[in-house]
Amino acid sequence: MLGQAHTPRQRLLSLAAISLAVLAAPAVGVAIPSHSASALRAHDAAIAAKSRAAVLDLYSLDQQYSAAQSRLASLQRQTESLRAERVSLTQQLTVAKRGTHLAQSRLASRLRVLYEQGNVEPLEIVFGSKSIDEAMTSLDNLSRMTNQGEDVLRQLKHARVSLSATSKRLAVREAALAASVRQARATADSLASARAARSAYISSLAAERRMTQQQIATVVAAANAAQLRSRELARVTASEAIPTAASPVETSYGSPPPVAAGARAITVSATGYALAGETATGLAVGWGVVAVDPSVIPLGTHMSIPGYGEAVAADTGGAIVGATIDLWFPTVAQANAWGRRTVTVVLH
Structure with a gap:
């Protein structure tokens, strides 16, 4: 039964890998705190004050x-x-x-x-x-x-x-x-x-402010595009990727995906959350956003998570310390259904 249950998820991984590859590229750029929209807006306000x-x-x-x-x-x-x-x-x-x-x-x-x-x-x-x-x-x-x-x-x-x-x-x-x-x-x-x-x-100062405003527009556009793509991906995968609330929670989930050359695998404790708004890096929350401890997994890192799919390290949290990650879900029910799992993720 458990092997059969893995079959649709393995099919889902192919679809998620293709879909989240589009999400991954802009997510890296907007996940850097120094280039977040809030930091750029603060820089723009400082330039305006100087002007x-x-x-x-x-x-x-x-x-x-x-x-x-x-x-x-x-x-x-x-x-x-x-x-x-x-x-x-x-x-x-x-x-x-x-x-x-x-x-x-x-x-x-x-x-x-x-x-x-x-x-x-x-x-x-x-x-x-x-x-x-x-x-x-x-x-x-x-x-x-x-x-x-x-x-x-x-x-x-x-x-x-x-x-x-x-x-x-x-x-x-x-x-x-x-x-x-x-x-x-x-x-x-x-x-x-x-x-x-x-x-x-x-x-x-005027030239610098124009450049900063262009950067803000680029970051905002990238964030909006990432949010739109994450919503589309959530609609496609939500019904298949996550077991229902009545399903038993597994303490250890499957086998790790293949590790490609240049990638590395790490075993972590994965939980779920379903909060709206923006991440700590300024990126809008969405499917594929993962909260990490930056000292263990650097922000902007791409990862493959068994049972979840492709994701990007784009958030942090006070309770996320050490080998722990927190996955974003559209609903609280889906986050609770995920529970806490020990999974081996591939960082690339």
Whole structure:
């Protein structure tokens, strides 16, 4: 009876091996925790947070750069104004020098005329005059001529001194303004470099986020495809693969399947569970999902289980320790019907 009971299950193994071969390939990829959808979504959220912070930094840099550009423009306008003042001051100095030369020339001419007339001393003018009126007039003319020349020379000298002092003050302002312009230009250049670096960083984050979202889409699609295939396989094999609830539970189940080259066999205690949701690796539960102790059977390992079929190590559990595995079933009744069995599985 037991040998006859094994006959339909052996036929089922061929069907399950073919069907679960399709399930096995995507299951390996999604069973790795570092590439699970939840881990990728967390990574995507972290990238988004970095992007938001970088955009805020860029906004701050833009404001600082705009202020630096405005200050630089203001300093450049002040520089142009100082240049205009310098040009005007130079012209005024030139006029003052020319005026000084003209005044000196005129005064020298007047003195030369008086000297040629021979009456350049007041006493000589008085004694040389024919009348008192003529003497007074000559003295007034001499005094006026002398005073005018001295006034002109004094005014021109004062103007030159004033213009020279103004020129020095202007030179100090020009030097300070030039230093301010250099500092403002250096600040603007530094901010421009920081803006360019921040923009490049934001672009790199955007590229990384696009790649992460593509990975999430790939993982989700693979998980959905695996879940769909596991449901199809469950509908085909559920009625034949598992004994009914009234059947006796076997403590040791059959002979292990043939061990191919490169594979290894391990004897484990196999139980069943029927929980909905996702596995510890982020893969949706389904037929062919097995919970293991990763220190004994690494996650992502394919295995052939007598009485169950092909499966993939894609889940963990607190009670799954050592040489113990837990098989997923669509219903609690099927999990209870499986019970606890000692089976020899082939890992490949």
